[in-house]
Amino acid sequence: MLKEAKTGRVFYVPGEHDVIGDDSKAFFARFGGGGWHSFDHRGVHFVALVNVLHLQAGGLGFLGAEQLAWLKQDLAGLSASTPVVVFAHMPMWSLYPSWGWGTQDSAEALTYLARFGSVTVLNGHIHQIQQKVEGTVTFYTARSTAYPQPAPGVGPAPGPLQDVPAGKLLGYLGIRDVRHLRGSHAIAVTDRALG
Amino acid sequence: MIPIGAKVTWTNHDEETHLVVSTGGRFPSSQALDTNDTYSTVFAKPGAYAYFCAIHPQMVGTIVVQ
Numbered sequence: 001m002l003k004e005a006k007t008g009r010v011f012y013v014p015g016e017h018d019v020i021g022d023d024s025k026a027f028f029a030r031f032g033g034g035g036w037h038s039f040d041h042r043g044v045h046f047v048a049l050v051n052v053l054h055l056q057a058g059g060l061g062f063l064g065a066e067q068l069a070w071l072k073q074d075l076a077g078l079s080a081s082t083p084v085v086v087f088a089h090m091p092m093w094s095l096y097p098s099w100g101w102g103t104q105d106s107a108e109a110l111t112y113l114a115r116f117g118s119v120t121v122l123n124g125h126i127h128q129i130q131q132k133v134e135g136t137v138t139f140y141t142a143r144s145t146a147y148p149q150p151a152p153g154v155g156p157a158p159g160p161l162q163d164v165p166a167g168k169l170l171g172y173l174g175i176r177d178v179r180h181l182r183g184s185h186a187i188a189v190t191d192r193a194l195g
Numbered sequence: 196m197i198p199i200g201a202k203v204t205w206t207n208h209d210e211e212t213h214l215v216v217s218t219g220g221r222f223p224s225s226q227a228l229d230t231n232d233t234y235s236t237v238f239a240k241p242g243a244y245a246y247f248c249a250i251h252p253q254m255v256g257t258i259v260v261q
Contacts, residue, residue: 016250017212020227057218057247058255100253158251160210 001145001175011039015089015124016052024053036067038074044180045078047071049088051103061090061103061125068105072112080115087122093132093139096152101126113137122178126158140176148172196259197238203258204235213254218245 002010012031014024028034038047049071051061063071075084086092092109094102103109113119119137127144128151147160148169164172197203207213207228215225215234221244225234238244238260248254 020212020214020250055249055252057216057245057252059252098253100251162210 011037011046011048011087013048013050013087013089014052016055019052024050036070042180044083044085045075047074047084047086049086049092049109051088051090051092051106056104059104060094060097060100061088061092061106063103063105063109068108068112071109075112075116078116081117083118083120084113084116085120085122086113089123090125091123091130091139091141092121093134095126095130095132095141099152099158101152101158110134110137120178122176126152128172142176143172143174145173145175196261199241199260200237200239201260202235202237204233206233207231212250214249215246216249218247218255222246224249 012027012033014027018024018027024035033048036048036050038045040046049063049067051063053062054064055062078084088103090103091101092103092106096102114135114137117136121137121139123139123141124144126141127147127149128141129143130139130141130152132139148164149158150161161172205215205225205228207230210230212227212229214227217224221242222236222238227250228234238258241260244258244260246256246258
């Protein structure tokens with residue numbers, strides 16, 4: 001599926017299964033990069049975060065002090081009107097903490113993003129679509145190409161849904177496209193000098 | 196709760212991969228356990244040993260040795 005993508009560059013962030021046993025060394029050796037990073041494309045600032053390393057007992061996803069310091073510095077020079085897109089594997093809001101669906105220090109990261117007029121946060125991990133708007137920050141989780149998971153709190157625990165009929169499975173799986181559509185209308189309020 | 200010197204074996208009966216990791220590194224961690232994989236370790240000293248899954252840190256437990 002990735003090979004069919006019509007794009008010159010692919011940017012990866014690891015999920016928790018990508019870093020088992022070696023703290024992500026094999027993942028980054030294969031897919032490049034050394035962890036969290038950012039880049040600019042057509043005026044949009046993209047930030048890739050890693051929130052699946054050094055998870056603590058009883059905790060959620062985790063960014064850590066070093067990554068938070070980098071993020072603060074990375075955003076510091078940007079105008080508040082710069083659109084920002086953040087992507088990370090685990091949800092960056094407390095979606096369902098008792099199933100581990102959240103990031104324990106994401107609130108700190110969001111304080112750095114609060115001054116921007118448009119922030120889009122893209123996450124995976126829970127294999128289903130959930131979304132939430134908080135001020136100028138919009139959070140989205142996407143479907144998976146692997147297996148479906150239960151809705152938050154439905155059933156005893158997260159994990160693969162095993163009672164999906166084979167013929168219905170593809171209805172639970174999916175990919176996401178994000179398109180940038182520039183508005184075609186002038187804004188409603190315009191001012192003109194008389195001479 | 197187990198006696199001193201007992202061996203504990205974990206078996207992963209889930210579809211997902213799990214690990215057994217000691218909170219605070221007080222006993223050796225397992226490798227990643229696929230479905231039906233097992234991991235065993237011996238507890239030689241008394242105490243309460245908390246552990247969790249490094250992939251699913253909301254999954255926690257405690258072995259009490261006395």
